[in-house]
Amino acid sequence: EIFYRSIEYFKSIASTDPSIDASDEDKKAMAATFAASYRAKLDDIMARVRMAGASFVEDITLRMECTCVHLCRLREECLIEAGFGDPFMSIKYEENMKSLDLLPGVCREIDAMTAEHGNSELVWTTVLKNVCAANIFDLGSEHTKNIFHEDQDGVCFHTTRRSLPPRPWAIDDVDRFCSRMKNHTYSKAMLFVDNAGSDVILGMLPFCSLVALFWSMQRGGSCREFTAKHQRYYIQRIRCASSSHLRG
Numbered sequence: 001e002i003f004y005r006s007i008e009y010f011k012s013i014a015s016t017d018p019s020i021d022a023s024d025e026d027k028k029a030m031a032a033t034f035a036a037s038y039r040a041k042l043d044d045i046m047a048r049v050r051m052a053g054a055s056f057v058e059d060i061t062l063r064m065e066c067t068c069v070h071l072c073r074l075r076e077e078c079l080i081e082a083g084f085g086d087p088f089m090s091i092k093y094e095e096n097m098k099s100l101d102l103l104p105g106v107c108r109e110i111d112a113m114t115a116e117h118g119n120s121e122l123v124w125t126t127v128l129k130n131v132c133a134a135n136i137f138d139l140g141s142e143h144t145k146n147i148f149h150e151d152q153d154g155v156c157f158h159t160t161r162r163s164l165p166p167r168p169w170a171i172d173d174v175d176r177f178c179s180r181m182k183n184h185t186y187s188k189a190m191l192f193v194d195n196a197g198s199d200v201i202l203g204m205l206p207f208c209s210l211v212a213l214f215w216s217m218q219r220g221g222s223c224r225e226f227t228a229k230h231q232r233y234y235i236q237r238i239r240c241a242s243s244s245h246l247r248g
Helices: 002-015 024-058 060-065 068-081 089-117 121-134 142-150 156-163 174-183 198-218 226-247
Strands: none
Touching (some): 002 024, 060 068, 089 198, 156 198
């Protein structure tokens, strides 16, 4: 049902995609082709699910076709087949620019807190709250999509962070994480992030900087304005990358 409801929204965004060199009428026709194709594929999957009945739980292939990963990939394939690349590129660009405006303040806050409290639970809890609040940028979710389109001044991140429930959270491994960051030394880290917006810029980039900071301190490095130093580099690179993707 969630993916069925997403069709009209994706169709609407695709029909006004500024990166497509076509007339408005042609883009509307392309978007309609996408919508019809994706709806037909969803109908086919649902028909086979109903036909499988109780045996659905034993049909691994069919179950895999019903996963979010597969349905998202299927939607992307339908967009590409209809002639679109990433119809959300201009929206991602706008969200990147909005998030970059907030990044210096977020980094200053983390730097000040780190200078006062060091590698503490308070610092990590704040940074993890940033990660959770920044993840509000998700145009695949109907609820967060509505929040995004209502947000005109970039206040959504701070508002969301303030509204997060106090710890302990439903799934809360902060204490274990803090203990590991204090008592273990790592040589590498791999983090998986979204491809645009506050999720990566306000959440994961400061998080990565803080991880690097404490690893550096374990090796005798300085903690002074570490995230602020990195945010200047981030801003320059992200602005250049976002602009080039929008042009390309």
